[in-house]
Amino acid sequence: MTNKEPPNYQRIVDDLRSRILSGELAPGHKLPTEKELQQRWGFSTTIVKHALTLLRSEGLIEGRRGSGNYVRDRTQLVRRAHSRDMRKRLGSTSPFARDSEAAGRQPSWESESKKIPATPHVAGRLGIRPGDSVMHTKYRYLADGDPIQLADSYEPLAVTGGTQVEYPEQGPVIGVVARMDFIGVAIDRFVEEVTTRPAMPEEITALELDPRSGRWVIAIERTYYAGPTAVETADIVFPGDRYRLVYEMPIDPWPPSKEAETP
Amino acid sequence: MTNKEPPNYQRIVDDLRSRILSGELAPGHKLPTEKELQQRWGFSTTIVKHALTLLRSEGLIEGRRGSGNYVRDRTQLVRRAHSRDMRKRLGSTSPFARDSEAAGRQPSWESESKKIPATPHVAGRLGIRPGDSVMHTKYRYLADGDPIQLADSYEPLAVTGGTQVEYPEQGPVIGVVARMDFIGVAIDRFVEEVTTRPAMPEEITALELDPRSGRWVIAIERTYYAGPTAVETADIVFPGDRYRLVYEMPIDPWPPSKEAETP
DNA sequence: TAGTGGTCTAGACCACAAT
DNA sequence: TTGTGGTCTAGACCACTAC
Structure with a gap:
């Protein structure tokens, strides 16, 4: 018996988070727009927005109104x-x-x-x-x-x-x-x-x-x-x-x- | 000129967070149900759910399906x-x-x-x-x-x-x-x-x-x-x-x- | 002006707990 | 069976940016 599938928003979060933490998406990098993510994954707007909210709450990305979501600078x-x-x-x-x-x-x-x-x-x-x-x-x-x-x-x-x-x-x-x-x-x-x-x-x-x-x-x-x-x-x-x-x-x-x- | 008002979900988050961190709501304490929060604040179900999601992401509460939201034990x-x-x-x-x-x-x-x-x-x-x-x-x-x-x-x-x-x-x-x-x-x-x-x-x-x-x-x-x-x-x-x-x-x-x- | 993210509505449906 | 939280839809409207 396999594990249950993670919810859809979690799949977006896991994908982007691992790509950010691995450095594939560097600080300052602009993420795909919400619409692009929606089309790529086939999920509703709400679910994409929810995933991005969680990534923001983790401090990994920051949203800029009218511009896009960007990988946050974590220079220490x-x-x-x-x-x-x-x-x-x-x-x-x-x-x-x-x-x-x-x-x-x-x-x-x-x-x-x-x-x-x-x-x-x-x-x-x-x-x-x-x-x-x-x-x-x-x-x-x-x-x-x-x-x-x-x-x-x-x-x-x-x-x-x-x-x-x-x-x-x-x-x-x-x-x-x-x-x-x-x-x-x-x-x-x-x-x-x-x-x-x-x-x-x-x-x-x-x-x-x-x-x-x-x-x-x-x-x-x-x-x-x-x-x-x-x-x-x-x-x-x-x-x-x-x-x-x-x-x-x-x-x-x-x-x-x-x-x-x-x- | 006063600062802009925080969004509605943020008001719920701030209220509950400060009551949890101050100890007024102790670990194990059951929060009001989503419906109660909705009625008390006059916000939509979605906005209440969103606020609770953020508090969960901060590790301050945990949700238990079919039961309620509870203040998380942070014993170290x-x-x-x-x-x-x-x-x-x-x-x-x-x-x-x-x-x-x-x-x-x-x-x-x-x-x-x-x-x-x-x-x-x-x-x-x-x-x-x-x-x-x-x-x-x-x-x-x-x-x-x-x-x-x-x-x-x-x-x-x-x-x-x-x-x-x-x-x-x-x-x-x-x-x-x-x-x-x-x-x-x-x-x-x-x-x-x-x-x-x-x-x-x-x-x-x-x-x-x-x-x-x-x-x-x-x-x-x-x-x-x-x-x-x-x-x-x-x-x-x-x-x-x-x-x-x-x-x-x-x-x-x-x-x-x-x-x-x-x- | 067109495109983007941020907030918010009004729900539906499901999994699970308490009874 | 009823009530609860968890996931998800299909949008609307606003604030702001980029052009």
């Missing part, structure tokens, strides 16, 4: 996370700026900082009490003027309050690790939790996403620690198909080393 | 990646098994190993010549019997050929780091590149995804290095909304230490 920015020592580079630029410039795009960002009492959720992540004061900074990052990343950062004022780096964007140093080092707090690790989910309406607005295409985001919860103490936590959001996250992780960097242990 | 498995020393745990279980058991689910897997000539793409990642022999192992991982992860692993036979760990699943040790250590190859880092994209048809089949819901995957390209030499590379694929990736990264773990550098 690279975001690097690694162990390298960044403490000595006082005044160095931010990780976002470095990644953007590496991709040949002009970085810029907007930010807004405010002291607020910690919500229970943020307090849990920072290991402080709900209501304790934290510095909340909202960021919106742009590459060549296009919004490409959002972040909400929270820092306990028990750590930074009253110091020169209390306001993240006003101090003499940029970047969490460098700023904390500046006030004598040695960050020794961070934890990132990566998930994907549909974009929320505010994110669609802030990232200027097409409501019909590419509505998925990558969400990261990041927390920096100095020993057992959390000194910053942030929620970071990217357009899901516009970013590639790179983690370069050392293995077994700590003593006891193999030589020290083995006779 | 956790996959951990960190720097801990795993070399000494000979015979230890695999990372996948550890993560699954931590989530209270029963791990199992299928694998199949074969010697093949390296494709140009794999050769590039391993820093060897196309055509050089590699061990290709296909994995399918299951939790409580449900397929939950796919992997294609490639190891240069120049490294493992003729040793006891040549066939990954037949040696005395499990896991890349432990196996390489067993033959005297000290892995000191790995790199993971994380992206998201729509699932390809074979992946939908192998992961038993609903073609109508949750068609997104997280794809990881991972490469292990011993010094400058790549000793394994793998393509790993997860259902996008079923996994949470956790990276725990040390900062500045290598000499020269701060003390060594600063007078």
Whole structure:
């Protein structure tokens, strides 16, 4: 007994999707018009439109009224996370700026900082009490003027309050690790939790996403620690198909080393 | 001048999506029937069906014929990646098994190993010549019997050929780091590149995804290095909304230490 | 002006669940 | 048997592009 046949709209979707993902239909390529697809497959207009809607919802194509459907550009920015020592580079630029410039795009960002009492959720992540004061900074990052990343950062004022780096964007140093080092707090690790989910309406607005295409985001919860103490936590959001996250992780960097242990 | 109004189907989508993501409509909750939505909003059947199709394509709901539409369970498995020393745990279980058991689910897997000539793409990642022999192992991982992860692993036979760990699943040790250590190859880092994209048809089949819901995957390209030499590379694929990736990264773990550098 | 995609109508018919 | 969602028809009308 054979499997049941897929529905007609699914056959169009599968055909075009595999040709797009394989590269046969390159970004920018114009798809056949709806009428052509209708005639080629022998399906009704509605079914062809439905198939194209699904491909748009997957972010693989974009429709342009009066013109046609086109294979979407899925060029990705690279975001690097690694162990390298960044403490000595006082005044160095931010990780976002470095990644953007590496991709040949002009970085810029907007930010807004405010002291607020910690919500229970943020307090849990920072290991402080709900209501304790934290510095909340909202960021919106742009590459060549296009919004490409959002972040909400929270820092306990028990750590930074009253110091020169209390306001993240006003101090003499940029970047969490460098700023904390500046006030004598040695960050020794961070934890990132990566998930994907549909974009929320505010994110669609802030990232200027097409409501019909590419509505998925990558969400990261990041927390920096100095020993057992959390000194910053942030929620970071990217357009899901516009970013590639790179983690370069050392293995077994700590003593006891193999030589020290083995006779 | 105000913004143009969103289309009718979008209003339904936005309403239900925000209520689902906020938790007001919990996983398992039954949505109003199509007829009820039609009456409540005053739209045609087609427009209500279209809105529900989009929510399904986002993986937020699943339709059950003859029953109703339900908020989808988005419980996530956790996959951990960190720097801990795993070399000494000979015979230890695999990372996948550890993560699954931590989530209270029963791990199992299928694998199949074969010697093949390296494709140009794999050769590039391993820093060897196309055509050089590699061990290709296909994995399918299951939790409580449900397929939950796919992997294609490639190891240069120049490294493992003729040793006891040549066939990954037949040696005395499990896991890349432990196996390489067993033959005297000290892995000191790995790199993971994380992206998201729509699932390809074979992946939908192998992961038993609903073609109508949750068609997104997280794809990881991972490469292990011993010094400058790549000793394994793998393509790993997860259902996008079923996994949470956790990276725990040390900062500045290598000499020269701060003390060594600063007078 | 002609052609294209985006939204929408008013249904029909089928597969399946609940009863 | 009734109610539900899934697939599909045969269009209409609008917004916009390309010419």
